[in-house]
Amino acid sequence: MDARNIEDIYKLSPVQQALMFFAQQAPDSIVSFEQVTRTYTALNVSNFVRAWQAVLNCHSILRTAFFWEDLAEPVQVVCRRVELPVEQLDWQALDPSEQQQRLAAYLETDRRRGVDLSHAPLMRLALIHLGETRYLVIWSYHHILLDGWSVALVWEQIQAYYAAFQAGHSLELPKPRPFRDYIAWLRHQNWQAVEAFWRQKLQGVMEATTLPLDHAPGSMPNPFTVFDKQEISLSPEASKAAQSFARQYHITINTLIQATWATLLSRYSGEPDVVFGLVVHGRPAELTGFESMVGLFINGLPIRLRVPSTGSILEWLNALQPELAELRRYGYTPLAQIQSWLGIRRNKPMFDYLLVDQSYRFTALPEGQNVDDYHLFEVTGYPLTLYLNESRMLTLQIAYDRQRFDGHAIAQILQHLRTLLVGMLDDPHQPLTTWSMLTPEETRHLLHDYNETAVPYPHATTLPQLFAAQAARTPQSPAVVWDSGQLTYAELDSRTNQLAHYLQARGVGPDTRVGLCVQRSADMIVGLLGILKAGGAYVPLDPAYPAPRLTFMLQDAQIKILLTQADLLPGISIPDIPSLCLDGDRVAIDQESIEPLDVTTDSANLAYIIYTSGSTGQPKGVMVAHQALVQYVMAAIDHFAITPDDRVLQFASLSFDTAAEEIYPCLLRGAALVYAPIACLTRSKRFYADAPLRASRS
Numbered sequence: 001m002d003a004r005n006i007e008d009i010y011k012l013s014p015v016q017q018a019l020m021f022f023a024q025q026a027p028d029s030i031v032s033f034e035q036v037t038r039t040y041t042a043l044n045v046s047n048f049v050r051a052w053q054a055v056l057n058c059h060s061i062l063r064t065a066f067f068w069e070d071l072a073e074p075v076q077v078v079c080r081r082v083e084l085p086v087e088q089l090d091w092q093a094l095d096p097s098e099q100q101q102r103l104a105a106y107l108e109t110d111r112r113r114g115v116d117l118s119h120a121p122l123m124r125l126a127l128i129h130l131g132e133t134r135y136l137v138i139w140s141y142h143h144i145l146l147d148g149w150s151v152a153l154v155w156e157q158i159q160a161y162y163a164a165f166q167a168g169h170s171l172e173l174p175k176p177r178p179f180r181d182y183i184a185w186l187r188h189q190n191w192q193a194v195e196a197f198w199r200q201k202l203q204g205v206m207e208a209t210t211l212p213l214d215h216a217p218g219s220m221p222n223p224f225t226v227f228d229k230q231e232i233s234l235s236p237e238a239s240k241a242a243q244s245f246a247r248q249y250h251i252t253i254n255t256l257i258q259a260t261w262a263t264l265l266s267r268y269s270g271e272p273d274v275v276f277g278l279v280v281h282g283r284p285a286e287l288t289g290f291e292s293m294v295g296l297f298i299n300g301l302p303i304r305l306r307v308p309s310t311g312s313i314l315e316w317l318n319a320l321q322p323e324l325a326e327l328r329r330y331g332y333t334p335l336a337q338i339q340s341w342l343g344i345r346r347n348k349p350m351f352d353y354l355l356v357d358q359s360y361r362f363t364a365l366p367e368g369q370n371v372d373d374y375h376l377f378e379v380t381g382y383p384l385t386l387y388l389n390e391s392r393m394l395t396l397q398i399a400y401d402r403q404r405f406d407g408h409a410i411a412q413i414l415q416h417l418r419t420l421l422v423g424m425l426d427d428p429h430q431p432l433t434t435w436s437m438l439t440p441e442e443t444r445h446l447l448h449d450y451n452e453t454a455v456p457y458p459h460a461t462t463l464p465q466l467f468a469a470q471a472a473r474t475p476q477s478p479a480v481v482w483d484s485g486q487l488t489y490a491e492l493d494s495r496t497n498q499l500a501h502y503l504q505a506r507g508v509g510p511d512t513r514v515g516l517c518v519q520r521s522a523d524m525i526v527g528l529l530g531i532l533k534a535g536g537a538y539v540p541l542d543p544a545y546p547a548p549r550l551t552f553m554l555q556d557a558q559i560k561i562l563l564t565q566a567d568l569l570p571g572i573s574i575p576d577i578p579s580l581c582l583d584g585d586r587v588a589i590d591q592e593s594i595e596p597l598d599v600t601t602d603s604a605n606l607a608y609i610i611y612t613s614g615s616t617g618q619p620k621g622v623m624v625a626h627q628a629l630v631q632y633v634m635a636a637i638d639h640f641a642i643t644p645d646d647r648v649l650q651f652a653s654l655s656f657d658t659a660a661e662e663i664y665p666c667l668l669r670g671a672a673l674v675y676a677p678i679a680c681l682t683r684s685k686r687f688y689a690d691a692p693l694r695a696s697r698s
Contacts (some may be wrong), residue, residue: 008078014334032143033335035377043135059294061179063122085124115142131142147298179295208351209274213409231397232414239394262305277351278303280331302350314428359390379530462626464533474670482675494594499530500593510535517541535599537606540654603627633664644670
C-alpha cells in the first residue's frame with residue numbers, strides 16, 4: 001500500500017477481531033461474506049456508479065483494509081482514495097430461464113471469490129442489464145465493514161446522491177463521525193462494571209440450551225457446511241395486530257419475538273431457564289451522532305431468559321422489556337470476554353441458535369421497489385439463525401445447517417413459533433401455562449387421533465382362562481423348554497391345575513397375595529399360572545434381592561402365603577407367613593386333581609403386584625388387575641406378531657414388567673418359552689457389563 005494514500009490507522013473493535021480471527025482460520029469460508037441483489041428500472045448507470053463512489057468517499061470504513069501479518073495486534077488502515085470495482089454485464093439477449101441459470105452460477109462464483117481483507121475497498125459492485133429498462137445490482141462486501149443498520153444508511157445515501165445527480169445537482173451530506181471514534185469510546189468504558197453485570201446476569205450458565213431436533217448439539221461449526229432457509233409469515237391482519245399490540249402495551253416487536261423464541265426453547269428442552277444468542281445493534285446512546293455512523297457495531301450476545309411458571313403472558317412481557325433494555329446498555333461487550341469471565345473456554349459455544357432482527361434493512365428501499373426485489377445472502381456460522389423481518393408482513397425466517405437439522409424439523413419450529421405468536425396476540429392476559437404452541441392439527445392428533453388406542457380384547461376374560469383355551473388347542477406343543485427337558489401345553493396345564501388346587505386348599509382365593517420367590521426355571525411358570533388359576537395375585541420376589549428388601553416386600557404387600565424353592569427358603573422365610581416349596585412339596589402337589597378349578601375370579605380382580613426399583617426412596621408396589629394384564633398381553637401379541645412357530649427367550653427378571661411381555665404373549669399363542677441355562681445367562685450379563693471396558697481396550 002502506498003503510504004501517501006494512508007489517511008488513518010487504528011485498532012479493531014472486538015467483533016472485527018473475531019471476524020478477522022475466523023477469516024484467518026478458514027480463509028475459503030463464505031461465513032461473513034455478504035451479498036445483496038436488488039432490481040432497478042430505468043437505471044442511469046453512470047450516475048448510479050457516481051453515487052456509490054460518493055458514498056465511499058464519505059465514509060472512512062468503506063475505504064478501510066485490515067493488516068495483521070508481522071504485527072503484535074491487527075490494525076485497520078483507512079485509505080484516502082479508493083475506486084469501487086464495478087463489473088457491467090449485458091444479458092439482454094438471454095431468455096429469462098437462461099438469465100436465472102447464469103445468475104445462479106454468477107452468484108456462487110462471486111461468493112467463492114471472497115474478499116481480500118488487505119486490499120481496500122472490501123466490496124465490489126456488479127450491474128447486469130437484463131432488459132431494456134431492467135437492471136440487477138449485486139453488491140458484495142465483507143461483514144467486517146458493516147452491520148445491517150449501516151447497510152440501510154448506505155442505501156439511503158446512495159439514493160440521495162443518485163437523485164441529486166439525476167436532477168443535475170451536486171450534494172453535500174453532513175459529515176458523519178468516523179468509525180475510529182467508536183473504537184476510542186470502547187477504550188474508556190468501565191470494564192469492571194461491565195464484568196460485574198455479565199457475571200450476575202449469567203451466573204451458573206455453563207452451556208447453551210439445545211433443541212432435541214438438533215442432530216449434533218454443541219459441535220464446532222464447519223465453515224463449509226451447506227445451509228438452507230425456510231420462512232413463515234403472519235397474515236396481513238395478524239401482522240397489523242402485532243404492530244397494534246406493540247403500540248398499545250409499549251413493547252417492541254423484538255421483545256415479542258424473544259419471548260416467543262424463549263418459550264419455544266423452554267418447551268422443547270424442558271428447561272425453564274434458557275440461553276440463546278441475540279444480535280444487538282451495539283450503538284451506544286451516549287456517543288453523539290451514533291445514528292449516522294457507518295461501521296460494524298452489532299454484537300452477538302448470550303441472552304438468558306427464565307420462562308416463569310406462573311402469571312400471564314403480558315405480565316412476563318412487561319417484566320422482560322426493562323431487563324432487555326438494560327442488557328443493550330452493555331451490547332458492546334466481546335463474547336470471548338464474557339466467556340472468559342465465566343470460565344467457559346473459547347472454543348465452546350455459549351449458544352448455538354442466534355436471533356437477528358433484519359427489519360432495518362428495508363427502511364431505505366427505492367421508490368416503487370418492494371422487499372421481494374431485495375435479497376440478502378449471508379451466513380452467520382451458527383447452526384440455526386432466526387431472522388425477524390417487519391417489512392410488509394411480520395416474517396420469521398430460519399437459516400439452518402442441513403447436517404444439524406432436517407427440513408421437517410425447521411418447518412415444525414416455524415409453525416410452533418407462529419402459533420405461539422398468534423396466541424399471544426389473541427389473548428395476552430392468558431396464563432403462561434395455557435399458552436399453547438400446538439397447531440389445531442397437532443392438537444387433534446394428540447388429543448384424538450393418537451388416543452384412538454382401543455383394540456379388541458376379551459374384556460371379561462382372565463389370563464388363566466385364555467391359557468386354558470390355548471392349551472386345549474395345542475396340547476402336545478412344547479410350552480416351556482429348558483436345557484434338560486420341556487413341558488407341553490397339556491403338561492403345563494395339568495401341573496398348574498394341581499398347584500392351584502393345592503393353594504386353594506390352603507386359603508388362596510380371589511385377591512389373595514402370594515409371594516413367588518423362585519429361580520428362573522419351569523417352576524417359575526408353574527408358580528405364576530398356579531397362583532392365578534387359584535384366583536390369587538402373585539408378588540414376584542427376586543432371589544437376588546437383599547434379605548431386608550425381600551422382608552419389606554413380604555410385609556408391605558400383606559402376603560398370605562409364600563411359594564418358593566427349598567434352597568431359597570432359609571434366606572426369605574418369615575415366621576408369620578406360611579411357605580410352600582414347589583420342589584420340596586412336589587409329591588403332595590402331584591396328588592391334587594388335574595381338572596380345572598371352579599373359581600369366581602373376574603377381570604377386575606388383582607393379578608399381581610410388582611414393586612418399583614426404589615431408586616428414589618422406598619420401593620412402592622403397583623397393583624395390576626386381570627383386565628389391564630390381558631389388554632397389555634393382547635396388544636403385545638399383535639405388536640410382535642407372535643405365532644405358534646416362534647420360540648421366545650425368557651430373559652428378564654420376574655420383578656421387571658418386561659417379563660410379563662415375554663411370558664404371557666408366548667403362552668397365549670402356542671409358542672415355546674425357552675429358558676437358557678443359568679451359566680449362559682450369567683455369561684450374557686457379564687458380557688454386557690464388560691462391554692464398555694472391552695470397547696475401550698479395542
